[in-house]
Amino acid sequence: MSVTHAAxxxxxxxxxxxxxxxxxxxxxxxxxxxxxxxAVVFTSNRAKANPILWSQQVITDGIVEAIVLNxxxxxxxxxxxxxxxxxxxxxxxxxxLGISAGDVLVCSTGLIGVGGQDFRDKLLAGVASAxxxxxxxxxxxxxxxxxxxxSKPKEAVVEGAGWSIGxxxxxxxxxxxxxxxxLVVLTTDAKLDPGDLDSALRHxxxxxxxxxxxxxxxxxxxxxxxxxxxxxxxTPSLEVFTAAVTALCADLAAQLQADAEGASHNISIExxxxxxxxxxxxxxxxxxxxxxxxxxxxGNDPNWGRVLAAIGTTSAQFDPYDVDVTMNGVRVxxxxxPDEPSDAxxxxxxxxxxxxxxxVGTATATILTNDLTHDYVHENSAYSS
Amino acid sequence: MSVTHAAxxxxxxxxxxxxxxxxxxxxxxxxxxxxxxxAVVFTSNRAKANPILWSQQVITDGIVEAIVLNxxxxxxxxxxxxxxxxxxxxxxxxxxLGISAGDVLVCSTGLIGVGGQDFRDKLLAGVASAxxxxxxxxxxxxxxxxxxxxSKPKEAVVEGAGWSIGxxxxxxxxxxxxxxxxLVVLTTDAKLDPGDLDSALRHxxxxxxxxxxxxxxxxxxxxxxxxxxxxxxxTPSLEVFTAAVTALCADLAAQLQADAEGASHNISIExxxxxxxxxxxxxxxxxxxxxxxxxxxxGNDPNWGRVLAAIGTTSAQFDPYDVDVTMNGVRVxxxxxPDEPSDAxxxxxxxxxxxxxxxVGTATATILTNDLTHDYVHENSAYSS
Numbered sequence: 001m002s003v004t005h006a007a008x009x010x011x012x013x014x015x016x017x018x019x020x021x022x023x024x025x026x027x028x029x030x031x032x033x034x035x036x037x038x039a040v041v042f043t044s045n046r047a048k049a050n051p052i053l054w055s056q057q058v059i060t061d062g063i064v065e066a067i068v069l070n071x072x073x074x075x076x077x078x079x080x081x082x083x084x085x086x087x088x089x090x091x092x093x094x095x096x097l098g099i100s101a102g103d104v105l106v107c108s109t110g111l112i113g114v115g116g117q118d119f120r121d122k123l124l125a126g127v128a129s130a131x132x133x134x135x136x137x138x139x140x141x142x143x144x145x146x147x148x149x150x151s152k153p154k155e156a157v158v159e160g161a162g163w164s165i166g167x168x169x170x171x172x173x174x175x176x177x178x179x180x181x182x183l184v185v186l187t188t189d190a191k192l193d194p195g196d197l198d199s200a201l202r203h204x205x206x207x208x209x210x211x212x213x214x215x216x217x218x219x220x221x222x223x224x225x226x227x228x229x230x231x232x233x234x235t236p237s238l239e240v241f242t243a244a245v246t247a248l249c250a251d252l253a254a255q256l257q258a259d260a261e262g263a264s265h266n267i268s269i270e271x272x273x274x275x276x277x278x279x280x281x282x283x284x285x286x287x288x289x290x291x292x293x294x295x296x297x298x299g300n301d302p303n304w305g306r307v308l309a310a311i312g313t314t315s316a317q318f319d320p321y322d323v324d325v326t327m328n329g330v331r332v333x334x335x336x337x338p339d340e341p342s343d344a345x346x347x348x349x350x351x352x353x354x355x356x357x358x359x360v361g362t363a364t365a366t367i368l369t370n371d372l373t374h375d376y377v378h379e380n381s382a383y384s385s
Numbered sequence: 386m387s388v389t390h391a392a393x394x395x396x397x398x399x400x401x402x403x404x405x406x407x408x409x410x411x412x413x414x415x416x417x418x419x420x421x422x423x424a425v426v427f428t429s430n431r432a433k434a435n436p437i438l439w440s441q442q443v444i445t446d447g448i449v450e451a452i453v454l455n456x457x458x459x460x461x462x463x464x465x466x467x468x469x470x471x472x473x474x475x476x477x478x479x480x481x482l483g484i485s486a487g488d489v490l491v492c493s494t495g496l497i498g499v500g501g502q503d504f505r506d507k508l509l510a511g512v513a514s515a516x517x518x519x520x521x522x523x524x525x526x527x528x529x530x531x532x533x534x535x536s537k538p539k540e541a542v543v544e545g546a547g548w549s550i551g552x553x554x555x556x557x558x559x560x561x562x563x564x565x566x567x568l569v570v571l572t573t574d575a576k577l578d579p580g581d582l583d584s585a586l587r588h589x590x591x592x593x594x595x596x597x598x599x600x601x602x603x604x605x606x607x608x609x610x611x612x613x614x615x616x617x618x619x620t621p622s623l624e625v626f627t628a629a630v631t632a633l634c635a636d637l638a639a640q641l642q643a644d645a646e647g648a649s650h651n652i653s654i655e656x657x658x659x660x661x662x663x664x665x666x667x668x669x670x671x672x673x674x675x676x677x678x679x680x681x682x683x684g685n686d687p688n689w690g691r692v693l694a695a696i697g698t699t700s701a702q703f704d705p706y707d708v709d710v711t712m713n714g715v716r717v718x719x720x721x722x723p724d725e726p727s728d729a730x731x732x733x734x735x736x737x738x739x740x741x742x743x744x745v746g747t748a749t750a751t752i753l754t755n756d757l758t759h760d761y762v763h764e765n766s767a768y769s770s
Binding site: 299336 | 430431432433459461462463464496497498600601602603604605674675676677680681683684686688689690691693694695696697698699705706718720721722723727757758759761762763765766
């Protein structure tokens with residue numbers, strides 16, 4: 001049910017012909033209120049798609065009535081025409097729902113450079129058919145319509161005391177920090193103001209989506225939106241609500257990792273005893289971005305030397321000759337020397353755990369990534385053809 | 386002839402059994418003088434192999450009598466025993482040649498974590514057989530003995546007026562900046578002091594090997610050594626000598642790129658009109674490290690959106706919406722909008738040129754990289770098995 005699980009939301013997912021496969025490609029989510037508070041986190045890529053430029057303006061007042069999303073084209077690097085298309089899309093939603101276009105978030109995903117006349121025509125026709133299709137049971141349809149190379153929709157729900165949060169996500173490649181490539185819509189019937197929603201969402205994305213680094217590539221279109229209808233009439237404490245949003249985002253992030261393009265391993269890189277959380281993240285990310293290590297995991301090869309070579313490139317505090325590395329429970333390196341035999345490491349399970357003990361401080365962080373596989377190369381060499 | 390092309394050098398390459406294939410794996414290069422001036426550039430990885438730690442001490446006085454190199458084991462993360470092995474190797478060369486062990490550089494390449502008793506025994510036996518094999522025609526044998534996954538040896542020569550420089554290199558994977566993964570030995574019969582050699586070598590590596598970024602991974606064992614015998618009696622100007630060393634390094638870097646593991650394209654990423662050379666390098670490197678772009682090139686797909694998404698992650702000065710991108714002569718993106726059709730780009734040649742016009746300043750830099758292929762994944766998933 002995802003985005004229509006919480007009270008006060010309707011959604012739809014329709015076929016607009018943007019995808020050559022004929023599958024659903026336009027989603028619409030409407031906040032029925034009584035509240036229309038919202039918060040959004042955007043990609044940190046300086047090359048921002050037109051929907052990002054638009055949505056950044058929409059969220060300035062913390063009010064969102066609806067969000068419209070399409071797959072089948074990123075509308076990025078499409079010039080003034082592309083921005084006008086985004087604007088026209090929000091106008092069409094606004095006119096159809098009797099709300100201000102300035103309260104309509106827009107998200108697009110697909111190939112960069114796609115956003116011409118044909119894209120505009122199909123997208124606007126999709127909006128026209130999505131509006132009458134809106135329903136309180138439409139969450140799953142919406143989740144289907146935002147899929148790109150995803151093999152399955154991603155949905156999750158967290159229940160509070162008298163309130164709940166639901167969410168949907170798409171993302172399969174170009175997963176990287178700030179954010180992973182993803183479109184995420186979270187909806188809650190809790191009653192919170194935009195400032196609290198923003199605080200909760202920023203904390204949640206920082207420790208979940210921002211630590212999912214599947215392939216080191218950062219998207220131009222990432223957007224995570226949190227809409228609150230207030231329909232439950234309940235205002236949870238910010239602490240409780242933040243924990244719930246974080247749990248929901250962690251669930252969706254794990255689903256994104258599990259469905260990353262071509263991956264055969266879900267790798268968790270846990271760095272412990274770092275001087276700071278930032279340094280733990282830096283160390284984990286250096287390993288998550290090391291193609292040699294990721295190819296080795298694909299081959300079920302516990303090549304821990306590549307872990308050490310990767311963390312040697314960071315500026316984190318540690319003694320390179322006093323580091324322990326444990327893979328799937330086997331400590332293969334102790335204080336910079338070979339320890340248990342690598343042969344004892346079983347990398348055949350999809351879940352792979354790498355534990356790096358820096359022996360410096362008390363901070364920890366876990367980065368989620370995937371292996372580098374033949375299928376990853378195949379999918380990404382054939383994506384636009 | 387490579388390292389024995391210039392007068393005053395002898396070399397050898399022998400089989401020590403470190404490689405399971407039975408191919409040559411220990412190389413020795415002797416400077417016969419009259420000068421023994423030298424300069425060395427090392428990996429910037431904080432995780433440095435034992436031979437790096439040793440050689441950093443050797444070069445402090447600018448004098449090198451010989452350099453011994455092995456493939457078949459990196460002797461990195463092998464603890465105190467590994468360092469003792471490096472020390473013993475230099476001692477064996479010193480005793481055999483009647484020189485100080487403190488004037489003997491040591492290089493190792495191969496798998497991290499390999500450096501135990503068996504490695505030591507074979508390496509020392511290799512040194513014992515290399516010493517009597519030294520000859521002024523031994524350069525090619527030495528170039529063969531430092532190969533790992535290289536498909537061919539890398540050798541090059543540059544002629545000066547009455548002097549020359551020769552060089553050999555190995556490196557096929559883990560190619561990345563600071564330096565690429567490589568062992569390189571350059572020899573010259575020009576007469577220069579260690580300070581000038583160091584100046585020339587640092588300039589040359591900065592604009593050649595440091596801009597070869599095949600797979601974004603940095604090695605623990607990289608070392609580029611330049612030995613000068615002074616046997617020609619000629620002292621070229623520092624400017625002329627630096628240009629010659631740079632040309633030689635560029636030649637060897639191109640050979641490394643052309644033989645990178647599993648690659649099917651040699652990609653030159655030229656960034657022009659940047660605010661500074663450093664920013665041009667940053668922009669080029671962001672593209673060179675983008676797996677999605679590299680996989681697209683493998684598939685002969687001119688996916689320029691991935692170029693723009695990559696440079697959007699940098700801090701370089703530019704307007705993301707006023708950038709031109711040209712691929713193999715076809716300007717596919719002008720001022721942030723689609724220009725010539727991507728279909729017009731022919732990516733079937735191995736040589737691929739990406740031109741990024743930032744329209745900000747006058748600085749330029751070119752980064753060399755490779756595509757991301759099935760063979761890259763295969764070779765690096767099976768490396769240690």
